[in-house]
Amino acid sequence: MRQGAGTRPRGAGRAQLHDTALRLFARDGVEGTSLQTIADEMGVTKAAVYYHYRSKDDLVLSVLAPMFEELDAVVRKTEAHRSRPARLEEFLTGMVTLIVDNHSRFAMLVRDPYVSRLMESHLDLVAWFHRIVTSVGAGTDLPGRAALLIFLSGMTAPLSDPEMVALEPAEQRELLLDCGRRLLQIRRR
Amino acid sequence: MRQGAGTRPRGAGRAQLHDTALRLFARDGVEGTSLQTIADEMGVTKAAVYYHYRSKDDLVLSVLAPMFEELDAVVRKTEAHRSRPARLEEFLTGMVTLIVDNHSRFAMLVRDPYVSRLMESHLDLVAWFHRIVTSVGAGTDLPGRAALLIFLSGMTAPLSDPEMVALEPAEQRELLLDCGRRLLQIRRR
Numbered sequence: 001m002r003q004g005a006g007t008r009p010r011g012a013g014r015a016q017l018h019d020t021a022l023r024l025f026a027r028d029g030v031e032g033t034s035l036q037t038i039a040d041e042m043g044v045t046k047a048a049v050y051y052h053y054r055s056k057d058d059l060v061l062s063v064l065a066p067m068f069e070e071l072d073a074v075v076r077k078t079e080a081h082r083s084r085p086a087r088l089e090e091f092l093t094g095m096v097t098l099i100v101d102n103h104s105r106f107a108m109l110v111r112d113p114y115v116s117r118l119m120e121s122h123l124d125l126v127a128w129f130h131r132i133v134t135s136v137g138a139g140t141d142l143p144g145r146a147a148l149l150i151f152l153s154g155m156t157a158p159l160s161d162p163e164m165v166a167l168e169p170a171e172q173r174e175l176l177l178d179c180g181r182r183l184l185q186i187r188r189r
Numbered sequence: 190m191r192q193g194a195g196t197r198p199r200g201a202g203r204a205q206l207h208d209t210a211l212r213l214f215a216r217d218g219v220e221g222t223s224l225q226t227i228a229d230e231m232g233v234t235k236a237a238v239y240y241h242y243r244s245k246d247d248l249v250l251s252v253l254a255p256m257f258e259e260l261d262a263v264v265r266k267t268e269a270h271r272s273r274p275a276r277l278e279e280f281l282t283g284m285v286t287l288i289v290d291n292h293s294r295f296a297m298l299v300r301d302p303y304v305s306r307l308m309e310s311h312l313d314l315v316a317w318f319h320r321i322v323t324s325v326g327a328g329t330d331l332p333g334r335a336a337l338l339i340f341l342s343g344m345t346a347p348l349s350d351p352e353m354v355a356l357e358p359a360e361q362r363e364l365l366l367d368c369g370r371r372l373l374q375i376r377r378r
Contacts, residue, residue: 029302031220110346111300113218146347147368154343157299158335179336183372 014052016042018063026104030060030114057118064115067105070098071128078135088186091136092151096176099155100169107156147183155180203241205231207252211293219249219303246307253304256294259287260317264324273326277375280325281340285365288344289358296345336372344369 020042024033035056039046053059074094081087099106108115132152133145155176158164164172180186209231213222224245228235242248263283270276288295297304321341322334344365347353353361369375 027302028306029218029220031218032303112302113216113300114221117217142350142352143364143367145350146353146364147371149346149350150339150343150368150372152343153346154339154341157338157342161331161334161338163331164335175332175335178332179339179372182336182374183339183368185371 014062017049017052017059021059021063022104022108025060025063025108025112030056030108030112030118035059057122060115060118061122064105064109067098067102067109070102074098075131075135084137085186087136088184091132092177092180092184092186095152096155096173096180099176100159100172103156103159107159110153110156144184147185151180151183203251206238206241206248210248210252211297214249214252214297214301215293219245219297219301219307224248246311249304249307250311253294253298256287256291256298259291263287264320267324274375276325277373280321281366281369281373281375284341285344285362285369288365289348289361292345292348296348299342299345333373336374340369340372 017038021033021038024038024041028037033056035049035053036046038059039049042048049059053062074091077094078087078091081090109119133148136144136148158176158179159172164175167175206227210222210227213227213230217226222245224238224242225235227248228238231237238248242251263280266283267276267280270279298308318341322337325333325337347365347368348361353364356364
């Protein structure tokens with residue numbers, strides 16, 4: 001974070017910028033959200049946004065970064081187990097926690113076409129998915145991969161249900177875990 | 190379909206327009222695709238596109254219409270059964286067929302933020318989902334609704350997998366049915 005002291009506009013800190021950007025990206029899509037709109041929403045100038053980010057792509061990648069760090073940690077923990085059932089359980093538990101904690105970020109990643117294009121050039125998502133699939137030992141097994149793709153792509157959807165939103169994170173995780181275990185055919189430990 | 194004979198530009202029929210629009214919408218998102226881009230891609234003038242559609246929204250709704258007709262048919266068939274297991278099985282089978290046949294349309298509906306906004310004003314998607322949920326008898330049951338949301342939102346994802354793309358539609362349906370039955374806890378008939 002650049003700490004330009006005197007020149008740094010008030011109320012345009014990175015955390016607040018991330019929150020505002022995430023909310024607008026989720027509502028209008030990344031393509032439909034300009035840096036000007038984000039600045040207007042925060043009541044700052046566009047220059048205040050450019051102070052932190054060179055471009056919208058730069059902002060989008062920065063907004064998503066914490067989720068990728070967490071994803072990396074989940075895959076590392078998964079790889080540390082030896083048996084496939086233990087790997088699947090570790091992956092499922094880790095991913096459900098990640099999704100409950102980073103709902104909007106993950107929804108952007110799996111749904112927003114602007115983000116999909118950006119990921120192609122800035123981050124090899126296919127390689128990521130390959131790493132995930134390898135870590136849970138489902139690499140050559142199409143039915144297992146299909147279930148994993150449904151899980152990764154669909155798990156954020158229930159988090160938009162009003163009754164689900166009203167639950168505590170622990171209850172949200174339990175509900176998603178039950179669905180994930182059935183889909184990925186994992187027995188409860 | 191307007192049949193303006195002499196004035197109708199060649200190669201700008203509705204079917205070809207739908208195909209081109211769907212391909213570009215899937216690649217660049219609806220927000221990122223202009224009627225001009227679609228016209229350029231087809232090698233016709235923008236006026237030729239406006240001949241068929243008053244606006245991009247008009248085109249998007251027209252592209253999605255066949256899928257909604259099929260969705261309506263699936264829900265009607267589901268409602269015709271009396272027991273909940275029979276309803277779930279009918280719904281699952283119908284939806285998997287719909288998704289395999291209308292992969293790009295359904296992916297647009299569940300993923301594209303432009304389409305989500307358009308649906309809010311043009312079609313009450315919440316009411317649709319309520320109708321679907323009621324038809325399978327999962328209205329007041331959050332775990333059942335969560336599984337249904339994951340299914341509806343995630344089922345198109347495996348259809349992007351290269352190995353899945355290479356399968357016959359019947360094999361694609363069978364794979365998705367297996368995942369759906371596990372997720373929705375339906376026994377094979």
